[in-house]
Amino acid sequence: MLKVWGRITSINVLKVVWTIRELGLPFERVDVGGAFGGLDTPGYGALNPNRRIPTLDDDGFILWESNAIVRYLAARYGAGSLWPEDPRERGLSDRWMEWQNVEFSPAMVPAFMQLIRTPPEKRNQAAIEQSVARAAQVAMVLEQSLAGQDHVGGSRFTMGDVVAGCAVDRWLGLPIEHPHVPNIRAWHERISARPSAQGLLKQPLQ
Ligand SMILES: N[C@@H](CCC(=O)N[C@@H](CS)C(=O)NCC(=O)O)C(=O)O
Known part of the structure; x- marks a missing residue:
């Protein structure tokens, strides 16, 4: 199942969550960043060395940078819809x-x-x-x-x-x-x- 790290009050997390919902995929979201903290831990730094949100985990494939995540999800799961093939x-x-x-x-x-x-x-x-x-x-x-x-x-x-x-x-x-x-x-x-x-x-x- 897809896992997204990041508080939903972040616009960059929002675009990733909206993409996943549009694609109809199951996902889990973990509140980190802002008042939730959690970005300065060694574990988070290993996932995302920028210590920013969002970070995506797709079955062990880790990706950061929100627009790259949206493109990845659209290409992998939304060919012909979110991801135009032409x-x-x-x-x-x-x-x-x-x-x-x-x-x-x-x-x-x-x-x-x-x-x-x-x-x-x-x-x-x-x-x-x-x-x-x-x-x-x-x-x-x-x-x-x-x-x-x-x-x-x-x-x-x-x-x-x-x-x-x-x-x-x-x-x-x-x-x-x-x-x-x-x-x-x-x-x-x-x-x-x-x-x-x-x-x-x-x-x-x-
Ligand atoms: N270019 C990055 C920017 C990421 C970014 O700046 N995220 C902000 C939230 S919008 C962040 O991590 N802020 C620290 C925090 O929330 O604690 C992306 O698009 O993913």
Whole structure:
């Protein structure tokens, strides 16, 4: 059975859990990281030398880095669904995983950390404003790409929807003024309605 290490309040754990649920696979999740601790033990360090979450164990095969885990699971268990078999269709999905990792999350995370994980008296208003503005700018790339299509890679739900969807779900949940993004909001409703997303998306941020 699949085993995932990591608290569910981590976006990187969330995307892995959503992937596994979408694939309909049995799994066990172990709460480590954050207030749970457990990342500084020799045992965890042997599994994941970065001492980060998530870590996946698939029958003794250990993998870390959340987007690599999503790709692995999709390729192994979701060929033709989460993992498009046509290389072009797969590329159009996969690019949104890179976009999440190198464009959108770096823009948005400072605002998330300030507004959700920092007490009000310790917040840096300038950092929040800069992050909110940059995230809005980056989000418009997705907004335009979603015009006339139901999912990030095209007509079907694929791994790119999971990964970009987790980040966008957080962004939409932030107590900030968002730009006008009707295509993103419609897509977010669509993906949040999936049975596999229940209890994972649209949750209070913490
Ligand atoms: N690039 C890594 C980042 C992993 C990461 O930074 N995880 C955070 C949680 S989102 C973590 O381990 N934080 C320490 C903690 O939770 O104690 C991945 O995508 O898996």
